[in-house]
Amino acid sequence: QNVKSLSVESASIECILGAGIYPNLTELKIFNFNREIVPRYFTDNSLFQHIDQQQITDLILISNENYTEQPLTEDTTNVYAMILDFFKNLNHLSILPSSVNDYSHLSLYNSPPMTFSSSTLTELCINTNNFNDCLALLDGRLKQLTSFIVQTNHIYETSTFYNMDPLLNLECFSLTCYNRTRHYASVVLPLLRRMSHLKELNSYIYNWGGPTFIAGTHLDNEILIHMPRLHTFTFYFASKHGPVDPDVRISNSDILSTFTNSKYQRVACMVDYFGHWELICRVFSLPVKFHRLEEIGNNIPNIMFTTVTHLKLWDKHPFKHEFFIRLTQAFPFLQDL
Template sequence: MLSFQDNLPNLKCFSLTCDKITSQYDTTVLPLLRRMSHLEELTLFLHILGGSTFISGTHLANEILIHMRQLHTFIFYIDSLNGIVDPAVRISADDIERTFTNVKYGQVACMVDYFGSNDMIYRVFSLPTKFNRLERITNNIPNIVFNSVTHLKLQDEHPFKHEFFVRLARAFPFLKILSISNLRSPFWRFDEIYLRDKDLCSIIEYSHLIFLDVKNANPYYIEHFLNETKTHLPCLTKLTVLYEDLKQVTENFTREEMRRNCGGVKQLFVERSIVCPEYIYRYFPLLSV
C-alpha cells in the first residue's frame, strides 16, 4: 500500500482541474506533484488564494518541473489572488513573463490586475489556451485570441467602454456565457467625444453568445448589449437582469431597437417573481408562459 509520501512511478499522465479557489497549494498540491517523477504529460488548472508562494516561471521550474525529468507536455492555467503588501510596488505582466525564459514547454502569457489598494490577481498560462472559463476579467485584456474560452465573467472598478467590447469580441470569438459586474457607466472627456461618436458607427457581434447575465451591471451595459445598433446577439436565449433596469432601458418595453436581440430570449431571469403583462410577451415572443 502506498503512503501519501511514496513516489508514483507508474503515473505518466496527470490532470488537475480545480474550479474552486484553494488555499492548499503549498501544503497539498505541491507535495502531490513532486511524487510524479516519471510523469510525461501534466495539465494544471488552479485558482490559488493567497499564500506565501508567488507563481512564476522560476517557481514552476524549481518546485515542480525539476522533479519531472521525463515531462514533455505541460499545459497550465494558474491564477492567484493575493493581498498587496506594499502599494508602491506594482508587479507587471512583463515582470512575470520574464521569469519564464527557462521554461521550455511552449509559449506563456500573463495577466495582472489590481483591485483597489488591497488586492491583486495574476494569471499565468500556456499558449495556445486550453481552458474554457475566465473570471474577474477587467479592461486589461491582452492581445491574445482565447479560442477555447466559452464562459467569461467581467468585473472592474473602472467602466467598460464600447471600444473594450470590440476588443472583447475579437479576443473571445466563441464566447457562449457572459457575466458583467460593473456599476459604473463610461464617462468621456471632452477630447474623447469623437471616440464616443465613432463607437456609434460600429456594431459588435457575439455570434455564439447564448446567456447574458447583467444583473450586477449598470443599466448602460444592458442597453449596450440589447440595442441592435450597438450589439448583435443572434443566439441569445437566456437573459438575467434586474426587472426595473430592463424596464428602464427598454422604455417600458417599447423601444424598437431592442426588440431584435430580445426576440430570441426563451428564458428571462429577474430578481423576483412577477406576473408578466402581455406586452412583455410581445417584446419577448419566445418566453415560456
C-alpha cells in the same frame, strides 16, 4: 460483426445492443448518461446477452446531469463502483459532463478503502467533488493507472491519511479546479512531487493568498525539478493577493522574465491591480486550452482565447463599449458571460 466502436444515446441503448451481435466491440460511448442507467443495465447480463462485457475495454459516458440539481449522495459513488465491477477488463473510463457547468462528480468521502478500484484501468477521466477524492483515487486502488484527467470542485486540506507513495506508472496528469483555493502549496504541490515519471502535465489552479506569485521561477523550483521526463506542460495559474504594497509595482514583463526554462513554449501573463487592496497575477501557456476564466478585468491581452466558452468579469472600473469590442475578438466562442 466488424463493429469495434459504438456510440449510442442512453434512450436507444437497449434497442441497439439487443438487436445485433458485436463480437469485436471493444469501445462503447453512451450519450445523455445518467445514474439511473447503471442499476438498470450494468448489474446483470440481460442487456449484454450478445456481448461479453469483459470484451469492453473503453467506456465513455457523457453525462446529462447537472450537479446543481443532483445532490451529492452515497448512491453516486456506488453507481460508479458498479461500472468498474461490471466491466471487469476496462482499460479506459471517461465520465464526462455535457458542458463546463454540468458535474456528475465522484465522492469517496467515508467510503471503504477499495471502493472504485481496478487492476486493469490505465486511463481515467472523471469529475470529483474535491481534491481529497483525487488523493483517494491515487492511493493504490488503481495501480495500473498511467493517465489521470480530473476536474475537481474544491481543493482544501483534510485530516484523512492517504497512501503517498511515488506514482511511478503515471505519465499523464491533468488537474482542473475553477474555484479558488488557499491550499495549493500544502496539498497540490506534494501530490505533483510524487509524479517523477510524468511526461504530460495540465493544470488550472486559482490560488488565493500565499507568500509568492506562481510564475516561472516558482514552477521551475517547486514542480518541474521533480519531473525530469516532462515534455508537455499546459497551465493556467492565477494568484490573488492583497493588500498591495503601493511602492512595488509588478508588470507583465517582470513576470514573463521568470520563464527561462526551455520546457516552456509560448507563455503569456495578465497582471491586474484593483487599487491598493488586491492584485491578481495570471500566467498561462499558449494556446490556452481551458474552457473557463474567472474575474477577468478590463486588461484583456491581444490574444485569442478560442477554447474559452465561459467567462466571468470583475473590475472596479466600469466596462465600456470599447472593452466589449475587444472581448468579442478575444473570445470568439463565448457561450456564457
